Structure formats: C-alpha cells, structure tokens
Amino acid sequence: MSVMASISVQLFQAVLLVLIAPLAAGFVSTCKARLQNRRGAGVLQPWRDLRKLFAKEVVMAEHASWIFRFAPYIVFTATMMAASVVPALMVDTPLSLTADVIALVALLALARFFLALAGMDIGTAFGGMGASREMTFSALAEPAMLMSIFVLSLGAHSTNLTTMINHTLNTPVMMQPSIAFALAAMVMIAMAENGRIPIDNPNTHLELTMIHEAMLLEYSGRHLALMEWASQIKLILFATLLVDLFVPWGIAAHADPGGVVLACVFWLFKLAVLFVLLALAETGMAKLRLFEVPEYLSAAFVLAFLGLITHYMLEVAV
Amino acid sequence: MKHPANTWFAEKLGDHGIYTRYLEDHHPAHMPCLEIRILDWEQVAKTARQLSMRLVAVWAAEGGRHEQDAGMYVYMSFAHPEHRHVLLRTLLGNKREIPSISRHYIAASRMERHMQDMFGIDVVGTPDKRRWLKHEHWPEDTHPLLREFAADTEMAQTEGEYAFIKSGSDGVYEIPVGPVHAGIIEPGHFRFLAVGEQILNMEQRFGYVHKGIEKAMQGRTAMDAVRLAARVSGDCTVGHAWAFAQACEYAAGTSVPGRASYLRGVLCERERMANHIGDIGAICNDAAFSFMLMQMHRLREDMARLHAELFGNRLLMDTVVPGGISIDVDEQGCLKLITQTRELAAEVEHLRAIYADNPTIQQRVIGSGVVSIDDARDIGLLGFTGRASGDYPDERIEEAYPPYDDLDVSVPEGKLGDVATRVWVRFEEIADSARMIIRLLENLPEGAVRVGWKAPEPGISGFSAIESWRGEIACWLRFGEAGTIDRYFVRDPSVINWLGLELAVREVPVPDFPLNNKSFNCSYSGNDV
Numbered sequence: 001m002s003v004m005a006s007i008s009v010q011l012f013q014a015v016l017l018v019l020i021a022p023l024a025a026g027f028v029s030t031c032k033a034r035l036q037n038r039r040g041a042g043v044l045q046p047w048r049d050l051r052k053l054f055a056k057e058v059v060m061a062e063h064a065s066w067i068f069r070f071a072p073y074i075v076f077t078a079t080m081m082a083a084s085v086v087p088a089l090m091v092d093t094p095l096s097l098t099a100d101v102i103a104l105v106a107l108l109a110l111a112r113f114f115l116a117l118a119g120m121d122i123g124t125a126f127g128g129m130g131a132s133r134e135m136t137f138s139a140l141a142e143p144a145m146l147m148s149i150f151v152l153s154l155g156a157h158s159t160n161l162t163t164m165i166n167h168t169l170n171t172p173v174m175m176q177p178s179i180a181f182a183l184a185a186m187v188m189i190a191m192a193e194n195g196r197i198p199i200d201n202p203n204t205h206l207e208l209t210m211i212h213e214a215m216l217l218e219y220s221g222r223h224l225a226l227m228e229w230a231s232q233i234k235l236i237l238f239a240t241l242l243v244d245l246f247v248p249w250g251i252a253a254h255a256d257p258g259g260v261v262l263a264c265v266f267w268l269f270k271l272a273v274l275f276v277l278l279a280l281a282e283t284g285m286a287k288l289r290l291f292e293v294p295e296y297l298s299a300a301f302v303l304a305f306l307g308l309i310t311h312y313m314l315e316v317a318v
Numbered sequence: 319m320k321h322p323a324n325t326w327f328a329e330k331l332g333d334h335g336i337y338t339r340y341l342e343d344h345h346p347a348h349m350p351c352l353e354i355r356i357l358d359w360e361q362v363a364k365t366a367r368q369l370s371m372r373l374v375a376v377w378a379a380e381g382g383r384h385e386q387d388a389g390m391y392v393y394m395s396f397a398h399p400e401h402r403h404v405l406l407r408t409l410l411g412n413k414r415e416i417p418s419i420s421r422h423y424i425a426a427s428r429m430e431r432h433m434q435d436m437f438g439i440d441v442v443g444t445p446d447k448r449r450w451l452k453h454e455h456w457p458e459d460t461h462p463l464l465r466e467f468a469a470d471t472e473m474a475q476t477e478g479e480y481a482f483i484k485s486g487s488d489g490v491y492e493i494p495v496g497p498v499h500a501g502i503i504e505p506g507h508f509r510f511l512a513v514g515e516q517i518l519n520m521e522q523r524f525g526y527v528h529k530g531i532e533k534a535m536q537g538r539t540a541m542d543a544v545r546l547a548a549r550v551s552g553d554c555t556v557g558h559a560w561a562f563a564q565a566c567e568y569a570a571g572t573s574v575p576g577r578a579s580y581l582r583g584v585l586c587e588r589e590r591m592a593n594h595i596g597d598i599g600a601i602c603n604d605a606a607f608s609f610m611l612m613q614m615h616r617l618r619e620d621m622a623r624l625h626a627e628l629f630g631n632r633l634l635m636d637t638v639v640p641g642g643i644s645i646d647v648d649e650q651g652c653l654k655l656i657t658q659t660r661e662l663a664a665e666v667e668h669l670r671a672i673y674a675d676n677p678t679i680q681q682r683v684i685g686s687g688v689v690s691i692d693d694a695r696d697i698g699l700l701g702f703t704g705r706a707s708g709d710y711p712d713e714r715i716e717e718a719y720p721p722y723d724d725l726d727v728s729v730p731e732g733k734l735g736d737v738a739t740r741v742w743v744r745f746e747e748i749a750d751s752a753r754m755i756i757r758l759l760e761n762l763p764e765g766a767v768r769v770g771w772k773a774p775e776p777g778i779s780g781f782s783a784i785e786s787w788r789g790e791i792a793c794w795l796r797f798g799e800a801g802t803i804d805r806y807f808v809r810d811p812s813v814i815n816w817l818g819l820e821l822a823v824r825e826v827p828v829p830d831f832p833l834n835n836k837s838f839n840c841s842y843s844g845n846d847v
Contacts, residue, residue, distance in 0.1 A: 032608075035609070036609050036612040037612065037613070038612055125491075125492070125494060125495075129493065129828070197606045198606070201606035204606065205499075205500045205502075206500070206501065206832040207495060207499070208493075208828050208832055209829040209832055217500065283608075283609055284676070285606075285607070285678045286602070286605040286606055286607035286678040286681070287678075289681065289682060289686075289827065290515055290827050290829045
C-alpha cells in the first residue's frame with residue numbers, strides 16, 4: 001500500500017516539476033521586469049512560447065545529421081529523469097533511493113554532451129563556439145558541484161540524496177561552517193550551470209556572447225521547445241537541489257496526503273524565495289568577461305574544498 | 319561674411335612649389351576649393367599629412383556646367399583644427415587614373431574603392447584593390463554613378479566572391495557574423511579570425527544597405543532632395559539634413575534667420591542626447607546589465623514622444639530644410655522642451671551614479687577595446703570616439719557655425735580610448751547638450767524660422783561640415799539646371815569610425831565585440847549610402 005502511495009507521490013512530483021518549470025522561468029523574468037520598473041510579459045509567457053513553438057514547423061539545417069534531430073529528445077529526457085531523482089515533496093521516493101547524486105550529475109552531463117554535439121553537428125561557427133565554451137566551463141563546474149555535494153555526504157556517509165536529507169533533518173540545527181562553504185559554492189555553480197548572469201545571459205540576442213543559446217540557434221519548432229523546456233526544468237531542478245541539501249525542513253517523510261500537501265506549500269515557498277533572490281542578483285550584476293569565468297568556477301571549487309577541510313578540522317568528533 | 323577667405327593651405331602648398339587655382343564657383347570661401355594638377359595629387363596629400371591635417375573625404379564627380387569638357391574630377395578634402403577645411407580637386411586624364419593617397423591617409427582607402435566601384439576610376443597604387451560597396455554580383459564594368467548609367471537599368475547578375483583576409487594557420491578559427499543577425503540591427507558582415515576566444519583580426523564587409531542615394535539625388539530640387547538627405551541614416555536625420563541644407567545655403571549665399579539656426583541647434587543637440595542615452599543603455603545591455611537599458615529606453619522614449627508632439631516626427635525627420643526649418647515652436651513648446659531637457663539631464667546623472675558605482679559593469683567596460691591616440695589620429699576618428707582617444711575634432715568649435723558661435727561648447731577630453739571612456743564622453747556630452755539646449759531656448763531670437771529658398775546658378779557647388787552626434791558629416795553638392803542637384807556627396811562619420819572599431823577589437827576576446835561595437839555604434843546605412 002505504502003509502496004503504491006510513494007510511487008504515486010513520485011509520479012505526481014515528477015509531473016509537477018516538469019509542468020511548473022516554465023512558470024518558474026516566467027516568475028524569474030517577471031521579478032526581473034518589476035525590478036527594472038517594467039510590467040513584464042507575465043508569469044505565463046514561457047508557457048505561451050512553448051505552446052507556440054510546439055505548433056510551429058521544424059526547419060532542419062541542410063547538413064544536420066541524426067544527432068541534431070535526436071538531441072532535443074535525449075536532452076529533454078535526461079533532464080526530466082534527473083529532475084525526478086531529486087526529492088521535492090517526499091524524502092524517500094522510489095527513484096531517489098535508486099539513483100544518487102553522482103547519477104544525477106551524470107544525467108545532466110549526458111544532456112550537456114548531446115547538446116554540445118548537436119551544436120557542433122550543423123557546422124555553423126556559433127554552434128561550435130557555444131559548444132566549446134560550454135564544455136570548457138563544465139569541465140570546471142562539474143567537479144566543483146560534486147565537491148560541494150561531497151561536503152554534505154561526509155556527514156551523512158552517503159551520496160544518496162534521501163540519506164543526505166534524512167541526515168540533515170535528524171541533526172540538530174546549528175551553524176556548521178562547512179555547510180556554509182558548500183552552500184556558497186553550490187549557489188555559484190547553480191548560476192553557472194543554468195547559464196544565468198554573470199556567466200551567460202539567457203535573454204541575449206548577441207550571437208558572439210552566447211554560451212547556451214549559441215548551441216540552440218539552429219533549432220526551431222518542437223525541437224527548440226524541448227530544448228527550452230529542458231533548460232527551464234534544469235533551473236527548477238537546481239533550485240530544488242539547493243533546497244534539499246541545505247534547507248530540507250518541511251519535506252514530507254511519509255506518503256500521507258496532508259504531509260505531501262504541506263510539503264508542496266513549503267517547497268513552492270522556498271523556490272519562490274530562491275527565485276526572487278536570483279532575480280535580484282541578476283538585476284544588480286553585469287556579465288563577467290569570458291576569461292574571468294574559469295576564475296569564477298575555480299573560486300567555487302576552492303570554496304567547496306574549504307568546506308571539505310573545515311568539515312575535518314572542526315566538525316568530525318575525535 | 320563672418321569668416322575670411324581661407325588661403326592658409328594654398329600658401330603652404332605654394333611653399334612646396336605646388337600651383338593651386340582658387341575656384342570661384344565654390345562656396346563658402348572659408349572652406350575653399352583649390353584646383354591642382356594631377357601630378358601633384360599625392361604630394362598634396364603628403365604635405366597635408368605633414369601639416370597634421372586630417373582627411374575629411376575623397377570623392378569623384380563628373381564635370382558640371384562650368385567645366386568645359388565633361389571630364390572626370392576627383393576631390394579630396396582635409397581639415398586643420400585651426401585652419402579648417404580645404405577642398406582640392408583635379409581633372410583626370412583620358413585614362414581615368416589617379417594616384418592613391420592611402421599611403422598617407424589609411425581612411426582614404428575605402429573611399430578610393432568606392433570611386434573605383436562607382437565611377438570606374440583606376441586608383442593607382444592602392445593597397446586594396448577589392449570592391450567595396452559594389453558587391454560581386456554586380457557586373458565588373460557597370461559604374462552606377464556615371465551619368466551615362468540610367469538609374470532604372472536592369473542589372474545583370476554575375477558570380478563572384480569577396481576575398482576576405484585569410485590566415486594560413488590551422489589554429490585560427492574563422493567566425494562569419496551577419497549580415498543577418500539574431501537581433502534587430504542593421505545588416506553588416508563581420509569576419510573574425512580568432513585563436514581560441516581571442517580576436518586576431520576583424521574585417522568588415524558592408525554595402526548591404528546600399529540605397530543609391532547619391533544617384534537618386536540627381537535631378538531633384540533642393541527642397542525635394544533634403545527629404546532624401548534626411549534619410550541617409552535615420553538616427554542622425556537632423557545632422558544629415560542640416561549638412562545638406564547648409565551646403566545648399568553656402569552655395570546659394572543664403573543666410574538663415576537667427577531663430578532658425580538656434581532651433582537647428584536645439585534639434586541637433588536633442589538628437590545627440592537621445593542617441594547617447596539610447597546607446598549607453600544598449601552598451602550596458604550588451605554586458606547583460608539590462609536595468610540601464612530599460613531606464614535609458616524610457617528616457618529616450620519620452621524624448622521621442624515630445625518630438626512627435628512638437629515637430630510631428632519622433633526622430634525629428636524633415637524639420638531642417640534649406641533656408642531654415644520647416645516648423646516653429648511656440649512659447650509653450652519651448653517651455654516643454656526646457657522642462658523635459660532639464661528633467662532628463664537630472665535623471666541621466668542619477669543613472670550615471672548607478673552605472674559608475676556598479677563594479678560588475680565597470681569591470682567590463684574599463685580597458686576593453688582601446689584605440690590609442692596615435693591610431694585615432696592616423697585614422698582621423700571623428701566625434702565622441704575621437705574625443706575618447708584624445709583627438710578632439712569638433713566642428714562646433716572649429717567652424718563655429720551658427721548657433722554655436724553664440725555658445726561655448728565644452729568638449730570632453732578623454733585619453734584612454736576604451737569603452738569606459740567612450741561611455742564617459744557620451745555622459746559628458748549629454749550634460750553639455752542639455753545645458754546648450756536650455757541656453758538656446760532661453761535666448762531664442764524672435765522672427766521668422768525660414769527665408770525663401772532660391773537655388774543658385776547651375777554649376778555652383780557648396781560644402782558643409784556639421785557636427786552630428788556621431789561626429790562630423792561632410793557634404794558636398796553641386797547644382798545643375800533649374801535648381802536641381804547635379805551631384806551630391808556625403809561622408810557620414812561612420813565611414814571613418816568603422817576603421818576605429820576594426821582596430822579597437824584586435825586585442826579583445828570574441829564575446830566583448832558587441833560591447834565595443836555598441837560603444838562606437840557606427841551607422842551601416844550612413845556608410846552604405
């Protein structure tokens with residue numbers, strides 16, 4: 001019985017995550033618009049864009065191979081699977097018990113791999129440029145991300161998200177310097193991974209400055225819709241991951257309806273706070289110069305590493 | 319006439335043993351046109367260079383009414399900060415050859431290529447023989463600006479490819495950008511040679527918005543033609559219309575009423591403010607600091623709306639006409655302009671503080687895209703880009719045409735020549751323009767805003783140099799029969815400033831190009847004419 005319940009919570013959570021991802025993107029851009037004294041296009045705009053794109057014809061580049069055609073589906077599926085691994089509403093959902101953080105990072109890497117391949121596949125200068133930038137930066141971002149998650153894993157003695165959340169829930173709340181370092185690193189990585197300012201600008205029309213968008217330039221119709229949607233899911237995935245790792249309180253421990261609803265409210269509230277902070281940060285900052293991005297990512301790595309050291313120095317009981 | 323005849327350069331050339339003949343049918347006398355022999359052509363350019371004059375333009379025209387033989391004439395013009403402009407012309411021989419002056423003035427190269435394309439003049443010794451505005455799909459032997467070429471000729475299509483500069487190395491990555499861009503901007507092609515993310519060389523290719531304005535001008539009356547001149551580059555419409563009108567007025571010896579020239583000053587300075595405001599926002603947006611873009615857009619929109627209300631056009635098109643301006647403002651309108659200008663200037667200062675205090679945007683603009691003073695002088699960078707590099711040509715001070723003879727223009731003196739300095743110069747100019755607009759409107763003379771326009775005799779030519787927001791617009795025109803324009807030549811400041819951009823981006827990473835491009839914001843349309 002409880003297995004059935006937790007499977008249905010898992011399903012509900014996955015569908016919810018995928019469906020509200022465009023709304024989250026719309027929420028961020030509306031917040032940004034308000035901060036710039038604009039009215040903005042509204043929270044629903046990404047949804048309308050997706051609907052429009054799905055209805056549009058797909059135009060394929062002449063030299064496109066199967067990679068270009070299949071990449072949107074692979075990217076979307078991999079991102080969606082990664083999103084369902086992350087517990088949003090309940091601690092021990094079936095999928096999060098099977099997949100750990102390393103699998104999560106690997107799923108995201110798979111999506112990125114195909115995105116970069118598709119960028120290079122059509123042979124335009126921009127696609128290749130975007131792919132090269134994306135891969136350069138991810139080579140720095142991925143170790144930093146793993147490192148900052150490992151800081152938490154050290155306490156929980158596991159890389160499994162469920163175990164890690166349980167550990168955080170069951171330890172008394174107190175200031176742990178290692179967690180602070182890990183949080184700072186993780187926030188920096190999340191900005192970079194999602195192509196937000198100061199690393200990339202999701203709203204730019206300048207081909208030469210693009211990273212993520214440069215790889216999508218040749219996409220149209222439903223392919224573009226899937227790619228856009230995948231990156232919206234990725235944003236909400238990272239926000240959920242931050243919530244899970246650092247402020248999981250409020251998440252349901254069991255699959256009872258009341259708890260899940262309450263967890264849902266908590267989760268949405270925490271996401272909203274995170275996105276408002278994101279909008280604030282993006283409004284107040286310009287993009288980094290490209291050659292400073294590796295420094296930024298190295299800084300994130302160093303922070304995570306410091307977190308690791310502080311954990312051993314201050315927190316491990318002898 | 320306020321200015322005495324300018325004989326300085328003729329005397330200097332005389333010292334070098336070069337004979338010049340003063341042309342009586344050219345006006346104004348303080349920017350004279352001298353006829354020289356073709357064999358002195360290059361020597362004159364060399365002498366001008368030694369006298370630290372800057373190149374204004376090189377262009378060609380077939381003989382007009384006063385010339386006995388319908389030969390081909392080539393003109394060049396130089397300017398000296400103290401001794402102003404001088405025009406030189408020479409008659410080509412039957413072979414239609416002229417020595418290149420690109421060795422002395424690099425900016426001449428594109429204008430010489432333009433003559434080569436449009437008139438079939440053979441420029442001997444030019445470092446660059448490639449076509450310029452006439453793209454390869456036009457037949458080699460068509461020369462559209464010749465009189466014998468009818469404007470409605472159906473052009474045959476040919477094949478051909480433009481030889482971009484190549485790198486022999488495998489490590490160099492070639493990035494073609496445009497003419498179709500992902501954003502809504504004018505069409506132009508940029509070819510980058512990059513190693514990793516570092517730009518080695520950037521080459522421009524224009525001509526995608528070639529409208530044939532020079533050809534279309536022929537046979538129009540001045541009143542009709544000024545509308546076309548106002549459309550050479552839409553963001554610079556007052557500047558171009560003023561340059562055209564002033565050249566007409568010089569040719570005809572018309573003097574414009576005080577109220578008209580004051581209002582022209584107001585319009586031109588408003589245009590300067592609006593464009594600088596819009597561009598500063600766009601520069602910040604290129605570094606993803608979109609807060610500035612939105613605020614600056616709002617201010618620019620306010621200006622456009624008031625312009626529409628008072629002058630019937632958001633961009634101020636068709637306000638300047640030969641003989642004055644086409645529309646007067648009443649006292650209430652003046653008051654509105656003064657109030658808005660004052661408020662805008664205050665708001666811009668407020669935004670400037672935000673821009674200056676934000677370390678992330680400062681980090682992007684400081685030190686990016688440097689044009690040194692030597693490079694700026696070599697090219698002859700105009701307007702705010704020149705001022706940012708430490709070269710300060712400003713016609714509002716040098717020629718001080720009305721109304722600037724009643725004003726003290728303060729030129730911001732930058733020297734670093736990077737994006738930050740170009741933005742700084744623009745902020746300074748906004749404040750200075752606002753001050754001048756208020757000054758002009760508060761002291762606006764009473765009277766008519768227009769005098770009757772009477773075209774000069776056929777064969778009379780006029781030259782003007784107007785400091786538009788981008789820099790000096792040089793305009794030369796000659797009248798034909800029945801008050802029509804026989805030949806119109808205009809040199810938008812972009813023709814020269816585009817070269818500055820090529821130099822500026824040699825040391826910057828690829829993603830910094832848009833930032834630099836916007837900081838120059840040269841006109842594609844003005845370049846392609």
